[in-house]
Every structure is written in C-alpha cells, then in structure tokens.
Amino acid sequence: MPSQFTYHDPAIKNLLVLSSYLYLLNVFEWIAQYVLSAGLLGQILLGIIYGSPLAEWLDVHWQETFVVVGYVGLLLIVFEGGMTTSLPTLTALLPLSTGIALTGLLVPIGFSFLLTPMFGFPLLHSFAAGAALSSTSLGTVLALISSSGLSLDLQQTKLGTALLGAAVMDDVVAFVLSEIIHLLGESDNSGSSTLGVHIGRTIGVTFGLGIVVMPVTRWILRPLYLKYTRSIYRHKAGQSGLLLMMAVMFIGMTAGARYAGTSPLYGVYVGGLIISYLMQTEAELSLEPIHGDVVSIGDEEGIPASREFEGNPMPGDRLRRVNTHPSEVPMDRLPTRLPEETPPARTPERQHTTPTFLSTFEHYISPLLLYLLLPLFFGSIGYSIPFIPLWRGRVIWKGIVYTLFMLLGKALTGIWILFWPIEGKRKVSWGQTMKLRMPAALLLGFAMIARGEIGLLISQIAYTTSEQQLTEEEFLITTWAIVLCTILGPVGVGYVIKRFKVDVVRGGWH
Secondary structure: OOOOOOOOOOOHHHHHHHHHHHHHHHHHHHHHHHHHOOHHHHHHHHHHHHOOOOOOOOOHHHHHHHHHHHHHHHHHHHHHHHHOOOHHHHHHOHHHHHHHHHHHHHHHHHHHOOHHHHHOOOHHHHHHHHHHHOOOOHHHHHHHHHOOOEOOOHHHOHHHHHHHHHHHHHHHHHHHHHHHHHHHOOOOOOHHHHHHHHHHHHHHHHHHHHHHHHHHHHHHHHHHHHHHHHOOHHHHHHHHHHHHHHHHHHHHHHHHHHHHOOOHHHHHHHHHHHHHHHHHHHHHOOOOOOOOOOOOOOOOOOOOOOOOEOOOOOHHHHHOOOOOOOOOEEHHHOOOOOOOOOOOOOOOOOOOEEOOHHHHHHHHOHHHHHHHHHHHHHHHHHHOOOOHHHOOHHHHHHHHHHHHHHHHHHHHHHHHHHHOOOOOOOOOOHHHHHHHHHHHHHHHHHHOOOOHHHHHHHHHHHHHOOOOOOOHHHHHHHHHHHHHHHHHHHHHHHHHHHHHHHHHHOOOOO
C-alpha cells in the first residue's frame, strides 16, 4: 500500500516565511519589552501581521498548528507556576484569592449590563459580552510576573501567589461560561435541558479533582517518591528520571482534567502543586532547612533593601530566578545513599548538587518555552483579532467606552490588597498602610485586566453559534474591549514595576 504522505523539499517561500516569523517573534518581544515593558504585545502584533488579519503569510493550516503548539506552551508555564507555588502560602491566601476572583468576575459582568441602556444590547447579549470580559488571561499573568526583571521572583511572594490563585479560579469559571454561551446558542433548544448538567459536572469535577488529589499525593505519590530518592536509581536516572515524572504528571493531569469536564489549565496547575509538595517534602527530610535566596525590600518591617533592579531585561533574563522554593539541594544533605555505602571524600571537584524538578525544568524545558512555545502562543492570539473590521467609527468609540468600564471592573480587585490583614505585621497607621500597599494593589489590578485568549474564545463562541449571542457590531465592540485591555494591562504592570521596583511587595506582601 503506498504511503499517504510523500516527502519533498519545502518551497523556499515557506522556509523564508517560517524562519523569519520564528526569529521576529523574539525580536518583537524584545522591542516591546524595551519600549512598553510588555514583550508579549510585540508577539501579538506580529501574529496580526503574519496571520489572517493582515498579510496572511502564514497558511491557515500553519496557524492552526501554531495555536496547538502555543497552547502547549501555555500549559507548561501554568505547570511551572504550580511547581514554584508555596503550598502553605497558597492555603493561607486562598480566601483572598477567592475574593479577588469573584470581584474580577462579577463586577465586569455587572458593568456589561450597562450596554443595554447605552448601546441597545439585548440582555442576553450583554451577558455574553460580560462573560468574555470577566475572564483573566492566565498565560499573560504568568508571563508578566515571570519576566518582571526584578531581583525577586514575584511568583513566590504573597502578592504573586494570591494573583495566580485568582487567575486560575477565573480560568475555571471562564471555562464554565464558555460552555454556557455555547449551549445557549444551540438552535434545537436542547441547551436549556443540559445546561445544568454541564455546569454541575464542571463544578463537581473541579472540586472533586482537588479533593481526590490530596490523599493520593499524601499516601501514594509521596511514599513512592521518597523511596525513589533514597534509592540508587535516583543517581543513575538523574534529570532524565525527573523529566519523565514531570512528563507523566503533565500529560496525565491535562488529559484527566479535560476528559473529566474541567479546564486543562486547572489540571496542569494542580499537577504543578503536586510536584511542589513532593519537593517540599524532600527538603523537609534533609538534615537542615533548605532555602533559596530570599530577596526582601527595605521598609519599616526590618527587611534589608534590595540593591538590584533590571528595568528592561533581555528575553533571556527571565531564566534567572531567585527561588525561595528549594531548587538546588546539596547532594550530601539528602538521604539518598544506601546504609552500606561509604560517603566519598569531599573535594572541590566532587562538590555538586543533585538534580531537582525545578532545576530539571529550567535545564530542559525553560529555553524551549521561552524562545519558541510562548512566542508562538502569544503570536497565535493575534491570528484571532479581526483587525481591519475594528476600524469603523461607531465601533471604535463604543469599544473605547466599554473598555473604560472593563478596565475599572478588573482594577477594583486591587482594593482587596489594601484592606486584607497580614499576620505578624507590625501595626502602623491606616494612612501609612495604604501608602505602603498601593503599589501592590496597582500591580494586582493591572495584572488582572488582560483578557487575551480566553476573552477572544468566549466572544467568538457567542458570535459563531447558530443562535448568535453577539451580532457583528456587538462582537467588534467586545473585541475592542478585549484587545485594549490585553494591551493596557501589561503596559500598566510594566509601568508599576519600573516605577516602584521591589517596593511593589511592601506592606507585608513579600
């Protein structure tokens, strides 16, 4: 039987387009990072230029492929976010993250109902627009806080943990809202009978997955992993063994979450938290506590001031992290040798560290993620922006008005930072507390603003269903708000970081 695919040399046009696109994704990222402190905006712009909205140099099949490949990058950065999250801090700040997420969801939806008296949207269409604008781009949030250029890792601060937790909750709810919009747009009226089933299934699976994972991790995965760390196979397998474990966890949680009926981003985040728990357990069983470099920020709380800030980092600077999470554990501080073994003499040449999950991820995956997968992900967002139809007079001004409400709706989440009590913090006056916490509140508010891929997904579902939840003009108005929020959110984060530097985590949010 003849082969279904015949190999042939690629056309020179395809080679030039593809190679230039992959290279310029990183060039545009650097330029946008230097000018706006938001490199992802350059990649989105290049996606608009090369994709269907403008030049259409990339074939439609290529764009579809890059959407899939880029989404793998999104899943990986969420997985890394879970790995670098401190579980005790996440647990302590879970009520705060819930409050931030609910504010960021309900306020934009509430403001969206103003579209009915202002622009004549039907109520159901106002809800569809609000559903699209209630989301938060999890990929954008992680990209922003991981490429901040600060001398500390924002993901491991209280502020970053609360922000990431809220963004994950927003993603799960956005997944539910996308299902609701899809079912409401069905023409056979069967959506109403299955709507409750879909919502209940998603909510049940989301909570159930988190509940089931805890005992499985504690009583099954933890003993198995500790047994592995004490065996000689840990040294023989090295980073390859840890990479295999991460791959199994990543693929298993992605598939399990999606087939069960919830967001795969939530699944990989939980998978990352499992890896974080295993690393924490391994560190606790070492001979002494293991910590990374703790960068603190000089205020009246007795924290020494940081001496370094890189305002506009090159793309590669994102790989340099300051981890409070154990990432490099000295080999002689882990119970990995068998009892009958005699420890070798310690010489300068033999002093090395045993590989960990984080060091393995940064060695094998981070360069690929940084220079290929994430650029393709943000570039793929640009493919879905209807660039030319946006430039209609009445659509522009209505979109700008709607954007102002949507900016305010997410920015209000920063109020939680101003008033949330911090245990162990020395009492200061109310006015001084507000002054100290204002940079953190601004950073969180701006980081929650970007809608990105999730907002575009929901709005396109509402526009393309058989019973449209958004007309063409309403879809374009909604798209204006999504695009402008995705631009202004990262720009605001970049300005706050450049203006306040490490002071963004003052007031007890370090």
